[in-house]
Amino acid sequence: MEWKQIPLGPLQTNCYLFFNEEKQCLVFDPGGENVRLIDYIEGEGFQPLAVLLTHAHFDHIGAVEDVRKRWDIPVYIHQEEREWLMDPALNGSARHPMAPVSGSPADHHIQEEGKLTIGPFEMEIFETPGHSPGSVSYYFKSMDTVLSGDALFNGGIGRTDLLGGDHDTLIQSIHHKLFVLPEHTVVLPGHGFSTTIGNEIESNPYV
Incomplete structure (x- = not known):
């Protein structure tokens, strides 16, 4: 299995494609630039199986509707943010000089931590709130890789001054859910x- 990082949208939010030799793939956080993203997926011959969201801020969900409709695939999100896909006031797009982001409800609401299998892909879900109440991280043990969303960055952490954010909660999430992983684990923020x-x-000044 391999992965591809594609920064999308005005905030250059990282969308990740995880794919195998058969070119089946998972789409994580399709944040915008729907035409560019869909063209890339089609150009590579990938067959998406699902859209998975680390959280539902507007810059992570801007292309969700176009991707899910193009391939008729399900969307996964934590239940704490189940309304955010449909509500620009919750996902934050209403407060920015852009077209409001809204769409249909997710198909699957993550209710707890645990293993998740989609086709040939197996991962673990960690609840890592603090940046937002429903933030989750996806851990691929077989690849020593974790998608941390906006919880943990290279040399930084997510902001906590947005709706439902809480600094202490975020620090606890990082220490108790992410820093317990093997130190060689690759973090995809x-x-x-x-x-x-x-x-x-060793070196993140915020934690």
Whole structure:
């Protein structure tokens, strides 16, 4: 299995495609630029199986509707943010100089931590709130890789001054859910460059 990072939209939010030799793929956080993203997926010959969201801020969900409709695939989101896909006031797009982002409800609402299997892909879900109440991270043990959304960045952490954010909760999430992973685990954040758990334990000034 491999992955591809594609920064999308005005905030350059990282969309990740996880794919196998058969070119089946999962789409994580399709944040915008729907035409560019769909063209890339089709150009590579990928067959998406699902859209998975680390959280539902507007810059992570801007292309969800177009991707799900193009391939008729389900969308996964934590139940704490089940209304955010439909409500620009909740997902934050109403407060920005852009077209409001809204769409249909997700098909699957994540209710607890645990293993998730979609086709040939197996992962673990960690609840990592703090940046937003329904933030989750997806851990691929077989690849020593975790998608941290906007919880943990290379040298930084997510902001906590938005709706439902809480700094203490975020710090607890990072320490209790992410920093317990093997130090060689690759961290794929919602913005910026990848890092490792070990690098962040050693040098991240915010934690």
